[in-house]
Amino acid sequence: MFKAFDEMNFIFLVVGVAGFVAGANMRVLDPLLPLIGLDLGVEATTLAIVLTAYSFSYGMFQFVYGPLSEKYGKIKVMFWASVIAAIMSLISAQVNSVTQLTILRFFTGAGVGGLIPLGLAWVSDNTPYVERQSALARLIACVMLGTIFGPSSSGFIAQIYGWRVVFFMYFALFLLNAIMLLFIIKARQKIDISLPLDKNWQFSSQLKILRDPWVRIVLCTVFLEGALFHGVHAFSGTFLQERFDLSMSVSGLLVATFGIGAILYTFCVKKLVLIMGQEGLVLGGGFILFICYIAMPIVPDWRYCGVIIFLTGFGFFMLHNTLQTCSSEMVPAQRGIALCMHGFSMLVGTSVGVFLSAYIIRVSDYFYAYIVSAIGLIFLASIFKTFLKKRNHKVNSFIEF
Numbered sequence: 001m002f003k004a005f006d007e008m009n010f011i012f013l014v015v016g017v018a019g020f021v022a023g024a025n026m027r028v029l030d031p032l033l034p035l036i037g038l039d040l041g042v043e044a045t046t047l048a049i050v051l052t053a054y055s056f057s058y059g060m061f062q063f064v065y066g067p068l069s070e071k072y073g074k075i076k077v078m079f080w081a082s083v084i085a086a087i088m089s090l091i092s093a094q095v096n097s098v099t100q101l102t103i104l105r106f107f108t109g110a111g112v113g114g115l116i117p118l119g120l121a122w123v124s125d126n127t128p129y130v131e132r133q134s135a136l137a138r139l140i141a142c143v144m145l146g147t148i149f150g151p152s153s154s155g156f157i158a159q160i161y162g163w164r165v166v167f168f169m170y171f172a173l174f175l176l177n178a179i180m181l182l183f184i185i186k187a188r189q190k191i192d193i194s195l196p197l198d199k200n201w202q203f204s205s206q207l208k209i210l211r212d213p214w215v216r217i218v219l220c221t222v223f224l225e226g227a228l229f230h231g232v233h234a235f236s237g238t239f240l241q242e243r244f245d246l247s248m249s250v251s252g253l254l255v256a257t258f259g260i261g262a263i264l265y266t267f268c269v270k271k272l273v274l275i276m277g278q279e280g281l282v283l284g285g286g287f288i289l290f291i292c293y294i295a296m297p298i299v300p301d302w303r304y305c306g307v308i309i310f311l312t313g314f315g316f317f318m319l320h321n322t323l324q325t326c327s328s329e330m331v332p333a334q335r336g337i338a339l340c341m342h343g344f345s346m347l348v349g350t351s352v353g354v355f356l357s358a359y360i361i362r363v364s365d366y367f368y369a370y371i372v373s374a375i376g377l378i379f380l381a382s383i384f385k386t387f388l389k390k391r392n393h394k395v396n397s398f399i400e401f
Contacts, residue, residue: 007187008126011075012135014180015119016142018078021173022115023146023259024153025085025108026054028170031155031237031252032163039163040098044238048358051234052351053102054109055226059347061110065118066340074122074336079181081114086174093167109347111174116143117343121336124328136328137266140321144266144313148259151237155252209331209338214391218326221384222342223349225323228376229289229316230346231353232369233258236296236309239366244302254306261313269321278325278392279385281318286381288315293374297367319381326388 029036029051033044069077088108095101119139127135154166209215236258240251265272276284292312299305327342328335353373360369 011126011184012123012138014177014184015078015122016139017180018082018115018177019119019139019143020146020149021082021170021177022085022112023143024150024173025089025112025146025170026058027147027150027255028154028166029105030151030234030255031241031248032158032166033235033238034241035158035163035248036101040096040101042098044242045235045358045362047098047101048234048354050098050102050105051354053106055230055347055354056351057106057109058113059344059349059351061113062117062340062344062347065114066334066337069118069121069336069340070334074118074125075181075184077114078118078122079178079185081111081118082174082178082181083111084108085111085115086171086178089167089174090171093164093171113343113347117339118336120324120328121339124335124339136324137269140317141263141266144259144262146259147262148256150256151252152249152256153252155237155248155250159248209334209341212330215330217384217387218323218330219341219345221380221387222323222327222345224376224380225320226346226349227353227356228349228373228380229353230350231355231357232293232366232373233312234350234354235357235361235366235369239297240302240305243297243366244305246302254302254309257306257310258313258316261310261315262317263313265314265317265321272318278322279389281322282381282385282388285315285318285320285322286378286385288312288318289381290374290378293370293377297365297370319377322388323384 029047033047037044037047065077065081085108088104088111092101092104092108095104120136123135123139153169154163157166157169210219237248237251237255240246240254241248246254272281288311292308292315296305296308299308324342327338331338357369357373360372
C-alpha cells in the first residue's frame with residue numbers, strides 16, 4: 001500500500017485525467033460537424049440538436065449526481081459515469097442517422113456530466129482553503145488541456161481515418177479512466193463516507209439551496225453565461241471552415257487555442273485576483289469576450305481568428321472561474337450538490353444557446369449570432385459585477401478563486 005501522501009496525489013492525478021477526457025469530449029464534435037453532416041446527408045447546422053442533446057443531458061443529470069455523490073462518494077459515482085461514457089462512445093461509432101447520434105450523445109453527456117463537477121467538488125473537499133486556489137487551477141488546467149486535445153485531435157484523426165474512429169478513441173480513454181477510478185475504489189474503500197439520504201433525496205437538497213437569493217443570482221448568471229458564450233462558440237469550427245475554406249485539422253487547431261488561453265489564465269489567476277479583485281475579473285472578462293465576439297465575424301484573415309479564440313479562452317475564464325468560486329462556496333457542507341447545480345445551469349444554458357445560435361445562423365448569418373452574444377455578455381458581466389460588489393460588501397470578505 002502506498003503512503004497517504006502518494007495516495008492522495010495519485011487520486012488527484014486520476015481526477016485530473018477524468019477532467020482531461022471530459023473536457024476533450026465536450027468539444028470533440030466542433031470541427032467534425034460538416035463531415036458528419038455530409039456523411040449523414042444533413043447540413044452542419046442541423047446537427048445542433050446533437051450538441052443540444054449532449055449539453056442538456058449533462059446539465060439535467062446534475063440533479064442526480066449531486067445527491068448520489070453525497071451518499072455513495074464522489075469517486076464511486078465518477079467511476080460509473082466513466083463507464084456510461086465509454087459504452088455510449090463505443091456505440092456512437094456505429095450510428096447511421098442523426099437521430100441515433102442524438103440519442104447516444106445525450107447519454108454520453110449524461111455520463112460525462114458526472115466527471116468535472118464531482119472532480120471539482122472532491123478537490124475542494126480534500127484541499128485546505130488556503131491551498132484550494134492552486135489545486136482547483138491545476139484541475140482546470142487539465143480540463144483545458146482536454147479542450148485543446150479534443151478539437152485538434154478529432155479534426156486530424158477524422159481527416160485521415162474518418163470521424164467514426166474518433167468515437168473509438170474516446171471509448172478507450174473513458175475505459176482507461178474508469179479502470180483507474182476502480183483501482184482507487186478497491187485500494188481505498190473509505191474515500192467518502194456513505195450517508196443516509198431522506199426519502200426526498202432527489203430534490204430536497206436542491207430546493208433548500210435555491211431558497212437563498214444569492215444562489216439564484218449565481219445560477220441564473222451561469223445559465224446566461226452558458227447560453228451567450230457557448231451557444232455560438234460551438235459553431236466556431238464550422239464558421240472557420242465555411243468562411244475561410246479551412247480543413248478540419250486546421251480549424252480544429254484554431255478552436256483549440258481557446259484552451260491555451262484558459263491555461264494561461266490559470267497561471268496568472270493569483271496575481272489577477274490581487275490586482276483586479278473579483279469584480280474586476282468579471283467585468284474584464286466580459287469586456288474581452290465582447291471585443292472578441294465583435295471581431296470574430298469581421299476579420300479578413302483566418303490567422304487573426306487563432307488570436308481571437310485564444311483571447312476568448314482567457315477572457316471567458318476570468319468570468320467563469322469567478323462564478324465557479326462563488327458556486328463552490330454557496331453551500332460548503334454540500335459542495336457536491338452545489339457544484340452539480342452549477343454544472344446544470346451552465347449546460348442547460350449551453351443547450352438553449354446552441355439552439356438559438358443555430359436558428360440565427362440559418363435565418364441570417366454568423367455575424368448576427370456573434371453580435372448578439374457579444375452584447376449579451378458585456379451586459380451580463382456588468383450586472384453580475386454589481387451584484388457581486390454588493391455581496392462582498394455585505395459579508396465584508398473577499399473569496400479567493
